[in-house]
Amino acid sequence: MLILKGLILFNLGYIAQQDLKNREVYWFLFPSILVLLGFNHYKNSLPINFINTSLINTMLVVLIIAVLFLYSSLRIKRPFFKEVFGLGDALFFLVLAIAFPTVTFTILFVLSLIFSTGVWLILKNNSRYTTIPLAGYMSLFLIFILIGAWSTNSINLYIL
Numbered sequence: 209m210l211i212l213k214g215l216i217l218f219n220l221g222y223i224a225q226q227d228l229k230n231r232e233v234y235w236f237l238f239p240s241i242l243v244l245l246g247f248n249h250y251k252n253s254l255p256i257n258f259i260n261t262s263l264i265n266t267m268l269v270v271l272i273i274a275v276l277f278l279y280s281s282l283r284i285k286r287p288f289f290k291e292v293f294g295l296g297d298a299l300f301f302l303v304l305a306i307a308f309p310t311v312t313f314t315i316l317f318v319l320s321l322i323f324s325t326g327v328w329l330i331l332k333n334n335s336r337y338t339t340i341p342l343a344g345y346m347s348l349f350l351i352f353i354l355i356g357a358w359s360t361n362s363i364n365l366y367i368l
Contacts, residue, residue: 213358215244217355223237227347231341245307249261249306262306268313273293299343309366312365320350323348323349324349328345
């Protein structure tokens with residue numbers, strides 16, 4: 209269990225480091241963290257609940273990305289995956305969808321977006337990039353949440 213937690217934190221930290229530094233993340237980190245967090249979710253819930261919540265969360269992510277794509281195409285008229293939204297961000301959304309039950313996913317997803325926006329607004333003047341490293345900031349947020357949940361044992365992310 210301790211090894212699993214260490215691998216999760218290492219992968220999240222590596223995603224954050226790469227996204228914040230270069231705005232590029234090695235592709236294999238996303239399947240790796242998906243398997244690790246997915247296994248953690250599976251281990252902490254009933255198999256049928258894991259399947260149901262993963263499907264519901266994935267449908268929510270697909271809906272969100274579809275709305276973003278339509279908005280990008282119709283309103284701001286810029287290429288979606290080239291200028292508006294990174295593929296790594298979409299993959300990280302999918303990781304979160306598999307990693308947690310629906311209520312926890314929704315809360316963490318919204319709070320991580322708020323965290324990412326707040327950090328970007330504070331740090332944007334010091335950045336050489338004009339884009340938000342969304343997967344990186346969301347990874348940092350998830351690291352803080354997981355360390356808090358694991359160190360206190362009073363927060364169970366899988367019962368909601």
